Amino acid sequence: MTVTLGNRSAIPAPRRGSGVFERARTVTEPALRAAVDSLPPSTRRVVGYHFGWWDSKGNDRHGTPGKALRPALVLVAAEAVGGTPVGMAAVSAVPAAIPAAVAVELVHNFSLLHDDALDGDGMRRSQRSASIEFGTSAAILAGDALLALAFDVLAATAHPAAATAHPGATAHPGAATAARMLGATVAQLVEGQADERRADVHLDDCFRIAHRRTGALLECSAGLGGLFGGGTPAQIAALRGFGAELGLAAQLTDDRLRIWGGAETAHSDLRRRRRSLPVVAALAADSPSAERVAEAYGATAKLSDVDTSELAAALEADGWRDWCGTESDRHLRAALDQLDPGIPAEWRHDLRAIARLVGDRDR
């Protein structure tokens, strides 16, 4: 089964295209920078470098900003349960949900910093990773600071002073619920990072790990949006389900791009011998490419560009590139199905836009 445009078009076109991400960045970044500014100097320097705001000496730079998928999901979920909808030009969509958008972005970047440091990855957003630039310890400690900061930002929403410090924000009764949701999510995320390092994973494990590594934080993002947008328990549960399925779709897309994507990402998972979803699926199906994958992954010598190109071609010939697309689409449809009947149809536009962008993106 191959991915066809017909399949993709089952998901209605978004109302505003990728504007949901740009808007989320615009709305979230000032609050994110304010939170980071509260950190002590050594840590702040590493964090600002990691976000691409400053070079290693602390001078402003204009790096490539991150996608802001998680903040977008928080804000769009908050709107979907009755927050104030705004046009792309507005910069204050659902003020109550902004701290949650900041918190999930902080947790996401905590996990990026720790992943890079533990795996020795060299590049992040077209610059040397923080662990390469400042050393493993500094990157780990900066990640620690971001994790604590995420909870601090959520706690600030419950604090009387929050309303004064951030005009538009109000003391929110769901702050403790939000912190517990985030706490449980970090436990899942970390467990996924630990399990990912095991070699003996089967395809079921692999999907469970993908849920923990990627799905749990998207589930939490959508759930926090629902919570801070004032949703009912049923709506929050529906949004969490949406986020969880979206997470699996996002992981399948990432895994596809890290074998068959553009020049920046292509073959990267094969070079690192990562047991991504299509790789484990190929091994489990005992398809013709399985033997070649097993051989390449079992060897200890560095894989050459020729090796990885051949592997990618063999996996594609066996249909694993298409499998990624098909499976991703299936989870995107499952994500949208979660919204019925809790989220009114007229509020699903931007959630659909996010789902479509997650499936269609090419980097």
Added chain:
Amino acid sequence: MTVTLGNRSAIPAPRRGSGVFERARTVTEPALRAAVDSLPPSTRRVVGYHFGWWDSKGNDRHGTPGKALRPALVLVAAEAVGGTPVGMAAVSAVPAAIPAAVAVELVHNFSLLHDDALDGDGMRRSQRSASIEFGTSAAILAGDALLALAFDVLAATAHPAAATAHPGATAHPGAATAARMLGATVAQLVEGQADERRADVHLDDCFRIAHRRTGALLECSAGLGGLFGGGTPAQIAALRGFGAELGLAAQLTDDRLRIWGGAETAHSDLRRRRRSLPVVAALAADSPSAERVAEAYGATAKLSDVDTSELAAALEADGWRDWCGTESDRHLRAALDQLDPGIPAEWRHDLRAIARLVGDRDR
């Protein structure tokens, strides 16, 4: 100036000796174990091993429990502002403060796990450290989980369900304030861990780093105890001041023991060429031992047992061992001075006991 018994006895004898630590362990451990039991399996295994509860295969073991200094400080501070005082036999001193005692112990162990992993330290509580047993990544990730869990445990105190799940606990209005206090503390702690790795520290830096590495969490512990014990803002501020001074005293004692302590710890800071407080003080004072320290710390070859013994003797001959005791006593007295007039005299017994135990301990 040397440390004399006369000096020490300026601090009145404790009412109950080291019972404050034993009681804190007894009261805190069940809640700590319950919190850790909520973690997913891979992470929980590493954490339980780190705490000395299980061997690396998950079988029960009876390791040496930690000192529980931080939980003791939380509970004693809570009592000092009017919590329910209880005898040593009781196991439910100040129930409202127990989650805070668990949270600070979790944060302390997060920092131990990350320190061991980043420094490659081999032993912890008479067993191989978690980073040696399970690998650096697993230890870092387990630390991450403990950090998130600490905030989760605090958030649970604000949650209506907390009162049901933990009989005796009640939903606490200070939960968000507590989370913010802990968030700021972790930022300090991490900054201290980062700065400690710099080579160019002066004595002032060294005391500031000691405050961040050790003082900040003791300040937070005493402050959280005051908060959950229902103290006034002035009482909470007094307790925080007590904890901060106690932290410097504790660091000076640790630094003394890690050069001149018993067989387990003696010379350990010299072997690792750690720029601890007495070492930096000796270098700053340009005392006769300074040249030998500079030489030994500047060399790249591993220091032999003879080298470290000679260095320890040279530093002691210059008075730096006594300096640690004198300075520690000074900070202990400053700690007790903080309690005047906020904490009534009859409630200071156990705070004095902790201060005395921190200064007098020999391991």
